[in-house]
Amino acid sequence: MTIPTAPASVLWFATIIAGAAPNTNHATDALDHLVGNRESHTTREGVTTAYTLATAANEYATVGGAPVLYDAAGNPGRATNACAFHCGEAASRVQGNLIQDEAGWQYVYDERSLLTQVKDDSGGALANYTYDALGRRIIFEDVVAGTTKRYYYDGASLIQERNGSDVLTQYHVSGRQYIDERVATMDSGGDWIVHLMGNNFSVMGDGDDAGAITRTAYGTLGDFVDPPAPSDSGTFTLHGRPIDVLSDGTRTLVLMHVRARVYDPKNARWLQRDPSGYVDGSNLYESFHGNTYSSVDPSGRDDVERAGDDLIYKGPGFQWVFARGLGANLSITDIPYQELVVIDHPNWPYAFAMRREDAQELFDTHPEASDFTSVLEVMQYASKLANDAATRSKIVGTYPKKSLQNYPGGWTRGVELDTGDMQELEELAKPARLRAVQDLEHFTKVAATLSYSSLAAPTGLGGAAVDAGALVSDMRQGKVSMQSGGVVLTATAAGYFLHLKFADTARRGAGAGGRAAQAMAEEATTLGSKELPVLRISAREYPQLAENILHAQKAGHPSILTHGGAARANRAAALEGVPNIRPLSRDEYPFASSVEGGAGSWVGHIPPAQQRAQGGLITEFLRRHNIQPGDQYIVVVDQ
Amino acid sequence: MELFPKLYFSYSQFFIYDEGLDSPACKWTEAHSRQGFARRQQAIAVGTLLEFGDASVHVQFGDLAPLEEFERVIAIPLEIRSGRVCVDGPEEHPADRSFPVSPGLYRVAIGQKVVEDQHEEVVIALEKLTVPMSNSEILVADRALDPPVPLIEDAERPEP
Numbered sequence: 001m002t003i004p005t006a007p008a009s010v011l012w013f014a015t016i017i018a019g020a021a022p023n024t025n026h027a028t029d030a031l032d033h034l035v036g037n038r039e040s041h042t043t044r045e046g047v048t049t050a051y052t053l054a055t056a057a058n059e060y061a062t063v064g065g066a067p068v069l070y071d072a073a074g075n076p077g078r079a080t081n082a083c084a085f086h087c088g089e090a091a092s093r094v095q096g097n098l099i100q101d102e103a104g105w106q107y108v109y110d111e112r113s114l115l116t117q118v119k120d121d122s123g124g125a126l127a128n129y130t131y132d133a134l135g136r137r138i139i140f141e142d143v144v145a146g147t148t149k150r151y152y153y154d155g156a157s158l159i160q161e162r163n164g165s166d167v168l169t170q171y172h173v174s175g176r177q178y179i180d181e182r183v184a185t186m187d188s189g190g191d192w193i194v195h196l197m198g199n200n201f202s203v204m205g206d207g208d209d210a211g212a213i214t215r216t217a218y219g220t221l222g223d224f225v226d227p228p229a230p231s232d233s234g235t236f237t238l239h240g241r242p243i244d245v246l247s248d249g250t251r252t253l254v255l256m257h258v259r260a261r262v263y264d265p266k267n268a269r270w271l272q273r274d275p276s277g278y279v280d281g282s283n284l285y286e287s288f289h290g291n292t293y294s295s296v297d298p299s300g301r302d303d304v305e306r307a308g309d310d311l312i313y314k315g316p317g318f319q320w321v322f323a324r325g326l327g328a329n330l331s332i333t334d335i336p337y338q339e340l341v342v343i344d345h346p347n348w349p350y351a352f353a354m355r356r357e358d359a360q361e362l363f364d365t366h367p368e369a370s371d372f373t374s375v376l377e378v379m380q381y382a383s384k385l386a387n388d389a390a391t392r393s394k395i396v397g398t399y400p401k402k403s404l405q406n407y408p409g410g411w412t413r414g415v416e417l418d419t420g421d422m423q424e425l426e427e428l429a430k431p432a433r434l435r436a437v438q439d440l441e442h443f444t445k446v447a448a449t450l451s452y453s454s455l456a457a458p459t460g461l462g463g464a465a466v467d468a469g470a471l472v473s474d475m476r477q478g479k480v481s482m483q484s485g486g487v488v489l490t491a492t493a494a495g496y497f498l499h500l501k502f503a504d505t506a507r508r509g510a511g512a513g514g515r516a517a518q519a520m521a522e523e524a525t526t527l528g529s530k531e532l533p534v535l536r537i538s539a540r541e542y543p544q545l546a547e548n549i550l551h552a553q554k555a556g557h558p559s560i561l562t563h564g565g566a567a568r569a570n571r572a573a574a575l576e577g578v579p580n581i582r583p584l585s586r587d588e589y590p591f592a593s594s595v596e597g598g599a600g601s602w603v604g605h606i607p608p609a610q611q612r613a614q615g616g617l618i619t620e621f622l623r624r625h626n627i628q629p630g631d632q633y634i635v636v637v638d639q
Numbered sequence: 640m641e642l643f644p645k646l647y648f649s650y651s652q653f654f655i656y657d658e659g660l661d662s663p664a665c666k667w668t669e670a671h672s673r674q675g676f677a678r679r680q681q682a683i684a685v686g687t688l689l690e691f692g693d694a695s696v697h698v699q700f701g702d703l704a705p706l707e708e709f710e711r712v713i714a715i716p717l718e719i720r721s722g723r724v725c726v727d728g729p730e731e732h733p734a735d736r737s738f739p740v741s742p743g744l745y746r747v748a749i750g751q752k753v754v755e756d757q758h759e760e761v762v763i764a765l766e767k768l769t770v771p772m773s774n775s776e777i778l779v780a781d782r783a784l785d786p787p788v789p790l791i792e793d794a795e796r797p798e799p
Contacts, residue, residue, distance in 0.1 A: 571691055580690070583783070608651055614650055
């Protein structure tokens, strides 16, 4: 008995998009459980290849009737048994990397298994790739087209592309919800396009300044029905990743660099083995668990499943929950989520997000934390955390338990690192590398150190200069916050760049693409000039209340709120599942009375006196400024 | 009489105030919270038993009895100049929940009890005074109250 690989929903969508979908059959037992490797594979074009197994090691004996040979280490000389799910036929591999595929394209790798060259079937070079010490692709040379792209990063996020002469060609604005959330791109002419996202941050098309929408048509696995042109290289597609389009003059090859590995969308397979090993299953080349709707893999080394609003990261010997709401927080602090763990305990009202090494240190310092048995102990410990500046500074986010309650089982500790991960973390943590501006205070210090002039006008952006002095002034006045337009200062070999990140990209609709692009361009150049009333919360007078709001805002919740939300319904949705720990009072942000409030709000526990004081502040504020439904205001925490 | 629509209170409070005020908000302190109310001359911020929820609000004139029906009863002075009294939650404005009274000084006794999850019953008893009330009184205290001695008879207006 055989079953199709992809879930029915994926097959249905693929059929709508691209006609007949690829189909792969596997061996199953009488209960329909998958027990064996593929038996046949039918491509979208209708070509079927049969597979036969010969050895106890699950090695294929033949693929399409051709014999398969293996070296002493078990690496196949002609084909592979690795394509157990939905990948196509590999012709030859060394060290587990595909070196020539069934179409004759040839691939060359360095000692880190990073793809360095692509050749045609006669060995002629088509493309060369160069990487930095952190494994980031920094140069893409299209040999046939005679073009060179240089890539600049903010951490692991692509922010700029330059040509072979190091002249800026594209400036990318990203969102905070996901590492590859594409918001907008400005070209060398100063024109903006806004990227329109679909499921799992896949870019489904672009809108330009004139409001025109251009769709990017590809299938559910990132495969193109109509091969794109080499000039389309760099187009963002599946899960927000850009594609490389190579051509030998007659045929087209599309590849997608996903950090640690390269993905072949046509065949829905990785070219390299999973560097993390067999953490996701028996197939080292399997991509996205065969379902790009339920899984993403932004690092190319991990499989991250989506569960509701959360992502579950699986690593060697452990797994942890990456809460979607934390994504913003991680971006603010510029910590790739792979470095973080969520520390959780069944009795805690919150989970904490910390760097893995900090979490390890915390547990080393406070071994008693693992033995909590009562709410009281937990609260005492939470209080200790809150009052311990050194520990608090390492907590990059707190997250209400309601979104984690589906993951019982006590502590979640992601402390098992392999050597490669540790080395990468050490590289990333080098203080010599200016990582990000995290808040106004930090930004001001950096700006003062560098002088504003060095921040202004990234060259080649068509006059869309950023007046850093005005920016700092606006930030001081509360007109601009890290939530309305996150600003990250990044140092690269080419100088300092302002990198803009937007928390609230949900407002971007397909029909408003052009307007959104225009608005973003305006916001990018002026970074806000609206005179909105400001509600100030004093951290000195109301420390827990202020801290809760600050945490919420750092997690990406907006500081600009719109009055007129359905307070009763929003509060009920925000507090659903959040324990009521007396005598503390549950405090949600954004405010329930705001349009932005409701499900997914940040919820903390604060003293009732501060809760009541907040009610007084909001009441006074709304009435003093005669704020009506639809009116916006800014919430600022005064330190 | 019962006031409609039902009161939606939040931030653990609601307001009873002179309609002539542009804002009834009071600046709560820890001590105010422990005594269950904060007040200004023409406004009372009443601390509720629950964090938030709906409340049936009944208004009567005269004394509030019997007290044992309530979990918490506090009597607080209030001056009404406009001739109308408003009862609002912090997130309700404008609530259009007011009633007429003759201008003057009042003793406002507020009785509260929880009747079900997220629902309180509130009775407001207004008694017009010829002699100003010297101070507020906690007539029935629940376990959440830990009032200072003497009670704090004034509160600042918040400065957001």
